[in-house]
Amino acid sequence: MRRGLVLIHWIAVVGVAMSGRAVAAADSAPVARGRYLVEEIAKCTTCHTPRDEQDRPDANRPLAGSPVPFMPAHRVGEWADVAPRLAGRPPGTDDQIVKLLMTGISRTGRPPRQPMPQFHMTRADAEAVLAYLKSLPSREAPEPGR
Ligand code: HEC
Numbered sequence: 001m002r003r004g005l006v007l008i009h010w011i012a013v014v015g016v017a018m019s020g021r022a023v024a025a026a027d028s029a030p031v032a033r034g035r036y037l038v039e040e041i042a043k044c045t046t047c048h049t050p051r052d053e054q055d056r057p058d059a060n061r062p063l064a065g066s067p068v069p070f071m072p073a074h075r076v077g078e079w080a081d082v083a084p085r086l087a088g089r090p091p092g093t094d095d096q097i098v099k100l101l102m103t104g105i106s107r108t109g110r111p112p113r114q115p116m117p118q119f120h121m122t123r124a125d126a127e128a129v130l131a132y133l134k135s136l137p138s139r140e141a142p143e144p145g146r
Pocket of ligand 1: 037038042043044045046047048068080081082083084086090091092097100106107108112113114115116117119129
């Protein structure tokens with residue numbers, strides 16, 4: 001029963017990703033898994049996707065980079081006000097991004113500033129997330145209707 005539910009969920013996730021724009025058929029499984037991890041589990045969109053007029057993550061500009069939409073009640077350590085663009089070409093080499101997602105250590109040799117979480121993903125999950133990021137358009141999509 002549980003296995004059946006997982007399978008149905010997986011099919012739904014793959015289906016959603018397949019309906020997206022730039023998904024190459026050969027890479028669809030890791031891309032779909034990466035999208036699921038990014039959107040549903042790690043919630044990278046909370047910080048890295050700009051907001052629309054209703055202050056919701058803008059579905060037309062996924063992971064295009066954004067001002068961080070909140071501040072700590074008390075300043076704790078170094079705080080970054082901007083979350084960089086991840087869509088298309090995330091900052092760093094493939095190896096640096098995978099290492100960041102597996103260890104929490106960035107290309108600088110230190111963790112990124114808060115509020116970027118320190119993730120400890122498996123290599124397969126980190127590579128799936130990277131595959132999804134690279135499947136997104138590397139420049140901002142035009143406004144709908146233009
Ligand atoms: C709670 C907010 C938040 C979430 C959630 C978040 N990030 Fe970030 N991220 C940031 C901020 C802020 C920075 C900039 C840190 C800095 O400038 O030191 C950043 C930086 C980065 C960087 C650049 C690191 C570098 O070497 O410069 C990458 C890559 C990144 N995030 C990927 C991700 C991915 C992938 C996810 C989801 C798996 C994610 N982030 C989730 C806020 C967030």
